[in-house]
Amino acid sequence: MPTGTATRAPLLGEPLAVEFMNTVWAERSGVHDALTTADEVAAWLRAAPRIPDCADREPHRWxxxxxxxxxxxxxxxxxELRDAVRRLAATQTEDPREHAASAVADLVQAISVINHATAQAPHWSRLDWRDGVEPRRLVQTGSKTPAAITAGIAxxxxxxxxxxxxxxxxxxLAPGCVLYFIKQHPRREWCSAACGNRARAARHYQRHKAGDRTR
Incomplete structure (x- = not known):
């Protein structure tokens, strides 16, 4: 059974698809995958945003x-799904980072992986409206939970x-970073304040290095 360890993946308050991309992350020791072991998978699913159209709280029960x-x-x-999503992200953003490259090199293959994932767990809505309770929409699927999880993320x-x-x-594009983010503010350039600090420090170093060479 999985332990209650916390996920190592950064959670930046991004939409679910972007948080999912960011289960590949980096630090000084290199690039890491936060979905490698059973414990890591369980930890990320507990901490990640709710998966829409996946039966309410079903992943947590599972x-x-x-x-x-x-x-x-x-x-x-x-x-497999995450690498496909990162390929789409790299294509959309014209990502130049070689160290962030997806294991899925082909865009057509990436699209196929994503479409296959959604097809594995068709879902439907059911109206729940009992006496004294506000009407609500419930989502159901005949598929097993793992398929519903990947389908919901896809x-x-x-x-x-x-x-x-x-x-x-x-x-x-901060030095060493492999993450993606949604630019929600016109002045936002980095996924986090820490990356912004690293990028500014790198620029400062390069300016001084260039200045030393011209003396």
Missing amino acids: LAVASTRDLEETGKRLR EQAIHLFTSEQRHELRAC
Whole structure:
């Protein structure tokens, strides 16, 4: 059974599809994958934004009983989908970062992976309206939870890349960063304040280095 460890992936308050892309992250020791082990998969699913159109709280109920093997298989599905989504992100943003390159090199393959994921878990709405309770929409699917999870995330990726929001998607070009973010403010240049500080420090160093060479 998975432990209660916290995810190592940065959670920046971005839309679900972008947070999912950012399960590949970097620090001084190199680039890391936050969906490698069963514990890491469980930790990210607990911490990630709610997956729309995935039966209400179903992933959390499933995590309480999922075996290590269940989570490892789900992790494999998620990594394949995540790499496909990062390929789309790189194409949309014209991402120049070689160290951030997706394992999926082909755009057509990436689209196929995403479409396959959504097809694995068709879902439908059901109206719930009992006496004394406000009417509400419930989402149901006949698929198993792992398929519903990947389908729900794939749906959000499709929504991102077919909406106007795709034009605000950015690759963070701070030194060493591999993350993406939505440019929600005209002056925002980096995924986080920490990356902004690193980028400014790198620029300062380069200016002084260039100045020393001209003396």
